[in-house]
Amino acid sequence: MSGRTVAEKILGRAAGKPGAKAGDVLEVTPDVVMSHENTFLVDKAFEQFDLERPWAPDKVVVVLDHRSPANTVQTANAHARIREIVRRMGIERFYDVGEGVCHQLLVEKKLVRPGQLVLGADSHTTTVGAVGAFGAGIGATEMAGIWATGETWLKVPETIKITMTGHLERAVFPKDIALYLASRLGPSGADYMCMEFSGIFLFDISISGRMVLCNMAAEMGAKAAIAPADSTFGAWSPECASLNSGACTSDPDASYHDIIELVAEDISPMVSGPDRVESGRGVEEFEDIEVDQAFIGTCTNGRLEDLIAASWVLKGNKVATGTRLLVAPASKSVLSDALSMGVIQTILEAGGTILPPGCGPCLGAHEGVLASGEVCISSSNRNFKGRMGSEDAKIFLASPATVAASAVKGRIEDPRRWLNVDL
């Protein structure tokens, strides 16, 4: 019998069926469930079961991040309703306006542990794979069903393993790896699969960088993505250093649907857009495009590491006239760290605008909606038509360093020119 993948192990454990294999349909009980503003919809569905509270309120996480602070009276009413719900139901892990983006908080507040099953009412729940958890997105009605019974069904996915040899060049970041991978796999190349990032290359990549890779797996259709537990976890969480990592890693003889081997030196700063995430190519192919708005933030690239990379470019420079730079730290703690390190000061001095922690303009609800004909370069994960405002706006995706360089130049710009790389 061949060994087992980490996806098989985690789902098998969550279903009480330790021998589960890819293809099995299991009845699983998640360790953590998360919803955001759509908790309003979850509750509307949940009401129909006539139950007082979720099966395990201590496993429920609720975050107000998508339209936060409220953008309309309707949102404000929904927020008020959600506050009332969590109080009444005894849901203590509630994060109100300004705390940050849900996926960021799950990892940062250590609400998720390696080896756990996390189901979130958001497609980027894959992000928690960065700390060795299996995170999959579901919808609001399904979440209500889980609140009621503690269970749902999942098919154990096959796994695509991604490894990389070599070393990333300067000014090339995990976001560039993710955009490169998306251009190779396409928007459904990992449909229904788990993507497993493994091998020695991970040692070069922090938890924050792993979150970028696992986050963007959703853009390739993946059900989950995972960076199995390794020594980097010790720094993230000392308790996890002593973890029985056999439960959180794949066996050496596990079987994979596919193995993709990347070569680090093949990857350069990437830009993708407009409209299709898989359209990524080297930044040099986009360089004459004028930029109206540059946005750094989101569950993909709004962390301290990202703000620091942007500040390297921005230090001593100014955002171009006619271009606006918006920065939304992924959480209050990111904002606070960036403040004490002087990173926020650098951004402000360069002419950037700081938005409150949260999703910000990522989903086109507020705080930087695009006008028709405008161009935005963004550190987020989706450049779909109409996503950030007008349907006639164009969105390009890139790493925070590329976004910052483009803000300074006023056109899409190669970050290597600003980070002392000989071209």
Place this chain on the structure above:
Amino acid sequence: MLTCEGRVWKFGDDVNTDLIIPGRYLDNYDPDHLAKHAMEGISKDFASEASPGDVIVAGSNFGCGSSREQAVVALRGHGVKAIVAVSFARIFYRNAINLGMHVYQSPEAHSMFADGDVISLDSEKNRLRSVDGSREVMLADMPTRPREIVDSGGLIPYVKHIMLERKV
């Protein structure tokens, strides 16, 4: 069981949920409001013309992107009860089933039917055919669990039933 008769709304590959219902409309949860903006990013006519019995016939990876269940609600608001696609993005697929929508994976339907064709769909016979009888596709049955959920009318009635059984 579902029988419907109406027109085909044909779409291509990778229709994402931002096209089905853009995020800027999601602060209002009213199904009529969502229906008014359904497919706004990809079709000029859908929101004004789609009517009960119509069927969406799409390419691969239909519903990719966000987990927003409102994408299904917006389509259902027009009386669309079935979607036939080459393949579905997984969260959309689950959302559709959980809201009682019939979803079929068919490699053939997309090449066989054109936008505006008048068709009928019979979920018992798993058959999609043009009303003039000239073309017909047999649809593969939905997998067991999704089928059970859709036959119950969606996840809420399905789970209610399970909860009752457990009590007994």
